[in-house]
Amino acid sequence: MAWFSRKKPEETTAAPRRTAQVAEGLWIKCDSCKEIIYRAEVERAGKVCPKCRYPFRISARERILTLADTGTFEEHHANLTSADPLGFKDTKRYRDRVKAAQQKTGVGDAVVCGLARIGGLPTVLCAFEFGFMGGSMGSVVGEKLTRSIELAIAKHVPVVIVAASGGARMQEGILSLMQMAKTATALEQLGRAGLPFLSVLTDPTTGGVTASFAMLGDVILAEPRALIGFAGPRVIAETIRQPLPDGFQRSEFQLEHGQVDMVVDRRDLKETLRRILVFFNE
């Protein structure tokens, strides 16, 4: 038995069957500060490193549990699944990739959406599942988000989306790109209906997700040290043929450059959202 092990994506999902696996390593290494830390302490702190406060990546379901009032989340649009419109194949068939991701994560695609209450206030709440093909946005993600925003308009409630995504899903080609247009259009309608959109950016939020709905929040919050950007750091470093400075594109950098409203610790996130929602509710 290992005394510590690398944090695997599986370990962060909420599926109860996997609790035995979670107990396997008593110690884990922080992705950010590389310190060896006691797992129980990390769990107690809400999956946050007790040494450097780095928030570990968590699943969509875990995220919803930390934000929605207990028992209030009612999932919508879970019946949408990918159709492989291009018949795409790289080293694997796209259909097989989707199936594998569904089995791995227990969700139908890279976002989980529904109605919930946050601090008693009704809202549409969507959370990305980064473990599902890097949280990439294809037709299903775009359609789920759009329907969720339309549901918010119909119910006259605000929208909260917690993003964690590498961007548009290549395997659906141009249709993935068009989800940027679709979600931005839905948010234009939400705004005209006088309803707010609170965007929460978590590690990582990049590419076509950042360049569409994620940066269109009336209020934009970010978790500490999250990578947030248009291009990924590797692409930028290759473009300018220079290494990038420490902290480049992290939440604190984006705050400094005026791109986000605030950087919020995970344990304060729910209360911060509640305070903002109260403002729009009064």
Next chain:
Amino acid sequence: MPDGLDFEQPLLELEAHIAALRALDDPLKHGDEIAKLEERLQRQRQRTYASLNAWQRTQLARHPKRPHTRDFIKLLFDDFVELHGDRVHGDDAAVVGGLALFEGRGVVVVGHQKGRDTREKIARNFGMPHPEGYRKALRLMQLGEKFGKPVVTFIDTPGAYPGPGAEERGQSEAIAHNLRVMAGLASPIVSVVTGEGGSGGALALGMGNRVLMLEYAVYSVISPEGCAAILWGDAARAPEAAEGMRITAPDLQRLGVIDGIVPEPVGGAHRDWDAAAGLLRGALRQALGDLAGMSARHLVEDRQEKFRRLGAFEEESRTRSG
């Protein structure tokens, strides 16, 4: 031969051969041969261009002699007054825009701009805009809206620039903001993909009521090279990625992403700029004419419905909980 693409070589050789025969002292002696060769050239040309694959089209879309936005502006509009700057940070030469007259009517024109020679390529950053380019485009589109003028956009970019300055000044926000504002703009918008439609950096000018595409233009979520590098760790497999991603005009029309294909002269727009512009003029006249009678509200609804429909997914009704 810097300007000849692989698949163009046999045609170029044949053309050179005919030209050489014509240049002889006694062309009459070779009249029959010339006629035969010309016939063969025409057949071969039609065969070649009727069966171009996605990668060959990508090469045509990036052809160094292909007309760029400013060339189309010169050929299509009676007058053009270029306007500059985003009023926030600077003026991005990778995006051009201004006030133009199309068949006597005022329109706002915005487009990506690539360079022709090395100096201009660098000055225009190879057609890859920074946030100030998108913000200039936004300012001009809103100017059009304010004065009830239609907006025409030309798309020809490898993508938005992935550099540190672009990130610091909010590349994502600039693109996202354009998408939202275009979704609600109360003027007609006609977008034309004239060359390369590279990802979000292209879409940021691309939310038209009508989206047209030149016959050999391409439009994709990521460049074929980028896609191949990510999927196979090998950018040299770009031709495969180009095929798999469905990036050609006929593919995009089938997927419902574009509304029309504008034919190009045989061999591509770079072979005959005037003919290419003439064909585009007709398509533009038609698209603007279709939209001319629509109210502001109708225009916005038309555009929003168009983008609302895009996507392909399966919906299992059994699991629907009402």
